[in-house]
Amino acid sequence: MSSEKSVWMHIGAGSFHRAHQAWYLHKLMEQGDDSWSIALGNIRDDANALLSALRAQNGEYVLETVSPKGERQYETITSIRKVLPWDKEISALIKQGADKQTRVIAFTVTESGYYLTPEHELDCQQADIQSDLNGGIRTLYGALTHILKARVAQHGEPVTLLTCDNLRHNGERFRHGFLSFLKQKGEKALYDWVERETTSPNTMVDRITPRPTPDVAERVLAATGKKDNAPVMGESFIQWVIEDNFANGRPALENVGVELVDSVLPWEEAKIRILNATHSCIAWAGTLIGQSYIDESTNQPAIRRMAYDYVTEDVIPCLTPSPLDLEKYRDVVLARFGNPYIKDTNQRVAADGLSKIPGMVTPTLIGCYALGREPNATAVVPALFFLFLKRWAENALPYTYQDGVLQPDAVRAVFASPDPLAAWAADEALFAELAQSADFLALLRRTVRALEQWVKQPQKELAMA
Template sequence: MDNQQQRVWMHIGAGSFHRAHQAWYLHRLLMQGDTRWSIALGNIRNDANALLTALEKQNGEYILETVSPAGERKYERVTSIKKVLPWDEQLSALVAQGAATETGVISFTVTEGGYYLDTEHKLDPKNPDIQADLLGEARTIYGTLDRILRQRIKQKSGPVTLLNCDNLRHNGERFRNGFLAFLALKGDMAMLDWVKNFTSSPNTMVDRITPRPTADIAPRVEEKTGFKDLAPLMGESFIQWVIEDDFIAGRPALEEVGVEMVKSVLPWEEAKIRILNASHSCIAWAGTLIGLSYIHESTQTQSICEMAWEYVTQDVIPSLTPSPLDLDAYRDVVLDRFRNPYILDTNQRVAADGLSKIPGMIAPTLIECYNRGQIPRATAVLPALFFLFMERWHEGDLPYTYQDGILDANAMHARFSAADPLAEFARDEALFGPLAGKPNFEQLLRDTVQSLRTWITLQTNETVVSQ
């Protein structure tokens, strides 16, 4: 690690999660007196311009409110973002900072769908955004990094770590494979060789539930701290970050602030993605279908909590055993976190990006159950819930806008207008890989969907009666 030179950690993706997670850890280092690294924050798209403007006015500082399941609130002024990179169509500030010699890490949070991977975890070259970037645009992380690193080579700025901080299994290597495939499609062999030799892409596991900021946070922050914050946010008190220690150009002393630096993140990421992320989506889809708005309400509904518990207990834990983690205890901690009534995390936020979550977080457990001769009845509930959720979307009957980075709305409407939408769904290789088209899997989905239709009717009637 460099002891003298001031170094920059540039982050792409000006969302709440980065500010509640990676920026918080870097802030803790600053509070310990280690001022060698600071963050420069930017965005690929113009949808964060208001936030970037607010942060610029506050010199990058903001208040993070955390709340425990017991309702204990804490307030901390996060100071690690020392440079806010303004957005323009050419991403000029992002390119300039990413190409600068002092930038040793470029990290990113662009959501699961932002990597444009198919069920084989390969880059989907047919996607319109990828096609545009192959022609020189910068709509995706690939086109953006291509532009940044091209300038970095020109300036002879040296190696840099490319750090994926999204909920994606094997996130570093899958991003890297996608990026190398992108460069190969461009036919840029010189750039391809440079990336192979002068960048590293460690796998990481990140965890902190961070809902979208709501209007009540700013007044509470001002009351408690006296700071009239234009960009406050709130997250749960729990936090975790596990990173493979493979930084090619130096790194902050993250182990000093509780980050777990390991040789392989595999046990942690598998547990987190399958137990936390997949259960989270299950709860959000189920809660939405019976008229609930928040994750804690949905988790506190016994039948929904049982769906998640059974999915983990019956199918996931056998798939992940043996593990260095206590998986039963991890399951119980996760469900307790979801019950936190103070977080006010919405079903809308967690329900997003299902088309990436099914193949990435849920299909592996389905496949492994079949491979060991077990019928994955508990896991089948999750894609069945998503089918019913998207059926509501098709009918225009969701209570909110569904957000999905890879949703082709016309194709999805066509699927649900077909004679047998469930057959179309069950035979989708992009969702289910080798299970697509298998009669026993399709029948399992049919039976599960029918059972869930009955459950939804009963739950809805109970809600009406209780009102």
């Protein structure tokens, strides 16, 4: 092995990174390849308790995985060798990102964390973007501006800027948003350097990782004897597909099961439309009938049928031909969602619906109409979200709904209007050209009526009017 050590700096100290990318780097170390390690930090102060717990444990923690049959495994993950403390100036992130040994800067943000309009342009009206254009550090763009300016000043070595999230075309969309931000900010020299010396591969990541509950630490202690203050749990399934386009070297990820490909598009579309959209469909439907967890919602026959029909009747025709076995993928996804041992919450999966509808669902609606077919099964998904948002507007949800682009007054105005569904369906940010379609509005009306009846008697199959 090369004696030169390289650092993978990751921004975003959530559970997903520690159950996914950190696991892959750990498996490389297990093979004897310790040429890469992780430095982990956060832009905001909402992970300080976790970072402190990790620092006290030298970056180590136990990962619990559980299969659909209930088989649990425990691994001590050792790939995070440096935990970066948070301060308002993100000084530790800047110092590490500017270090020559740092060859990859990766990050995990939600769809709303890119601050893009429905046309995938940077939304400069957002308060956080406005703040960062004036020197703040509220967004990924503002943070990277500070980090990369320090890197250029010190040596200017290339670096890969790697997205690890569910945004479609995530590398391209991030790159366009970041370059737009730099242009708007007047950072011409940094703009030119980013264009020349960085790459932003598209990626597809997958592992269901709920927020850890106290019983995870209890099981870890019972199984391993370790008192872990930062354990994480996830399902046994894991997948990572990356465009092989790194600017300054990379770990030998292909040796631990990562798929390095020329284009992630087929995997990305299958995952976003079959897994992510279905996940949200189940969370919204389950919430409407009083369910708390994804597994119990998935195992409701009517909800499972909604998800199955959405994929089978509409998504698969839109994605055919595909190099993937889409029917098999559908069945694996539903089995994973029905895993009774994961206890993923509807609250976690229901979040950020205003970004998920245009990104994950509207492309299938439009695709069906382009094929000359009415998207009856897909219409269930936005119709469920409409009823879910109606509950939110009535303060009737059983939990706090989190959505990075939610404008409360605007949503309440929709539901206070004479025809809320017509006002909602006319939103081009959600439905693109379908916002002008009388046929689509009529389909939504029928679907919402049927769902309102189903919510009253959820044990019945959904009967479309």
